[in-house]
Amino acid sequence: MAEHLNNQTNIPLPEERLENVEGWGMSSTAVSYVYRPVNCDGIQEAFDAARHSGRSVGLRGAGRSYGDASLNAENVTLDLTRMRRILKWDPETGVIRVETGVSIQQLWQYTIEDGWWPHVVSGTMFPTLGGAAAMNIHGKNNWKAGPIGDHILAFDILLPSGELKHCSRTGNSELFHAAIGGFGMLGVITELTLQLKKVHSGLLKVEAIGVRNFQDLFDLFESRLPVSDYLVGWIDCFASGDALGRGQVHQANYLEPGEDTHPVQSLRVEHQELPDSLFGVVPKSVMWRLMKPFVNDSGMQAINFAKSLSASTISHGQTHTQSHAGFAFLLDYVPNWKHAYKPGGLIQYQSFVPKESAQAVFSEQLKLAQSYGVVPYLGVFKRHRPDNFLMTHAVDGYSLALDFAVTPEKKGALLSLTAEMDRLVLEAEGRFYFAKDSALHRSSALEALGRERISKFLALKQECDPENILQTNLYRRLFAE
Ligand SMILES: Cc1cc2nc3c(=O)[nH]c(=O)nc-3n(C[C@H](O)[C@H](O)[C@H](O)COP(=O)(O)OP(=O)(O)OC[C@H]3O[C@@H](n4cnc5c(N)ncnc54)[C@H](O)[C@@H]3O)c2cc1C
Missing domain, CATH: 3.30.70.2520 (Alpha-Beta Plaits)
Known part of the structure; x- marks a missing residue:
């Protein structure tokens, strides 16, 4: 059961949702109640079900993190890969708006014929853009292009309360800079807008x-x-x-x-x-x-x-x-x-x-x-x-x-x-x-990131997720009190 969850009525979750979920490296596994929503209503329903059963919710994209970052043992896992619509594409400017279950593969295959390639990709094309943003992935050009977050123009994040916040460098900027790289602990990034790079050849x-x-x-x-x-x-x-x-x-x-x-x-x-x-x-x-x-x-x-x-x-x-x-x-x-x-x-x-x-x-x-x-x-x-x-x-x-x-x-x-x-x-x-x-x-982890940075992050988590419903095995291993 999750720590710090209030309002629980202990309505059990359906057993048919139980699945064995693996970290990509196959050395970390967890049995979890898996929900696969297609929209924000579905995400909300999963949060409500978790809340009523006194369990936490962990977010998962394509499960390409090696360890326990997208595992949430004995609790709810929200698999976001079905939210994979491309919402808007401008081949003149290379700006694309997508749901965050869209994979890096889906992205480049959609845009390359117009001469656009993502500024930042990982060594595998299967991660989702939600997972990529939540970890702030880097490519083989990090010293030059920075992480993927440097090319995200804006995103929408759904907080566990049901509030949807639009974040960019100028609006909700603190949340923008914390949710990118925030390993899914502040809310569900549901849509994002990304600037791609013009290429003149394949x-x-x-x-x-x-x-x-x-x-x-x-x-x-x-x-x-x-x-x-x-x-x-x-x-x-x-x-x-x-x-x-x-x-x-x-x-x-x-x-x-x-x-x-x-x-x-x-x-x-x-x-x-x-x-x-x-x-x-x-x-x-x-x-x-x-x-x-x-x-x-x-x-x-x-x-x-x-x-x-x-x-x-x-x-x-x-x-x-x-x-x-x-x-x-x-x-x-x-x-x-x-x-x-x-x-x-x-x-x-x-x-x-x-x-x-x-x-x-x-x-x-x-x-x-x-x-x-x-x-x-x-x-x-x-x-x-x-x-x-x-x-x-x-x-x-x-x-x-x-x-x-x-x-x-x-x-x-x-x-x-x-x-x-x-x-x-x-x-x-x-x-x-x-x-x-x-x-x-x-x-x-504390020594590497420093107490000040972690306290700031946990304070923001308290604001976005006062029930502490967003959790994963990694979060509990490294940060939970
Ligand atoms: C073979 C291989 C090569 C790789 N190469 C690189 C590399 O070159 N550079 C690099 O940086 N990484 C690399 N990675 C790691 C990979 O890019 C990251 O682990 C990435 O986060 C995986 O995305 P995912 O969709 O699979 O997310 P998951 O692994 O499922 O989840 C990652 C994190 O994102 C959170 N999350 C998922 N979706 C959302 C959402 N919509 N909103 C908020 N939080 C969310 C999860 O809770 C979790 O904390 C590699 C991985 C593999 C397997």
Whole structure:
């Protein structure tokens, strides 16, 4: 039952609504009463039902957060994916108004043929825009474009009381800057208006560059930032000694008007689609089964080594073109690849560290992981800039996202490791990201964000949600009194 709920009459919720709900990494699950409204009336009905049964309500988009951010065990989950209408589109200005169950995929597929692409997308195209706003997602261009919140012009938020508030930078500005990144704790964002980016081709110019170690990686990033539109690093987390931090960087740039001689063709949705099969033979739907035998330490070490080897043979300056979707959504190439991590699933640990200390912290994190014998199978490196949203996770620095397999033998070591890594991040005044988090402790969240920021957020929550009906497992783990 939810804490602090008043007016409860304990009318039981229908058992047929009970479902097992998973975090994307499959290592956090919860049994929950799931409601799937199609409009604000439906949302209100779910709130009323929860209220009358003395239970809390957790919001959920496409469930693409890795941990427990969209889980609400033994309480109500409001799945908002059926609210997915595109309400207004202006191909002259690139301004779109949508219901927030619209996914990033639905968005770009709707607008690209008019020459518009979202300023900010995540590494997967399946999140909803509500989930993206509530976590204030970042892309491979965060140092340049900021988070998605920087491109949201306005939104409507439905408070648990039934009041609908319109928020923008000029009206209800405090709520605007707190609900974006507010992980669904202030109200349901029901509609939003987003500014898209004009593109003159469906293609990007892409260059892959091998890096020998962390020093090389940081030097390359610093030198390429001023001339890149996107920059992302992949790290072989098994490499050690002088090769610690080795990997590959991908730089991508938009094409200038006129550079693509057939933009009408390259902007067509069909030319953006990811391939249906591997080498034209293996259907995408079964690819994860082929990955399964490699999802263990020796298999992953071999794959990372082979990838590093191929990266070292690429000569600098060689570019190729790739579609926007092909470059942005690499992680969607193999559907359900996460199933190769079954049965324990995976967690992602992403920390954000100011640029002065990032190299030292990330080097130490990888050395620690190796010494614990819990090596991440994937490491992704990005550059960030600060933003002015209340619960921001960004810093003027870098992030390293590490994917760890969760197995019964290694679970204990993994928890000790993440706690040690947290300490390094906190000492460097870094941040964590709730969309990825599964293991953070309440005291670390408090230290990272600071008492003042959290008190301000909780005061706003008290104003918007005096019954404290909006809750999730993550909220209870990190913030509930
Ligand atoms: C393979 C993969 C790659 C990823 N890459 C990136 C990346 O590059 N950058 C990045 O920033 N993130 C990335 N993510 C994380 C993902 O973008 C976020 O977790 C995003 O929030 C998921 O959106 P969702 O619709 O699935 O929301 P959910 O995960 O279902 O919910 C996320 C949060 O939003 C709240 N919420 C949902 N809908 C609403 C609403 N309408 N109003 C208010 N609150 C709401 C929920 O309560 C929850 O707290 C990645 C995830 C995966 C699985």
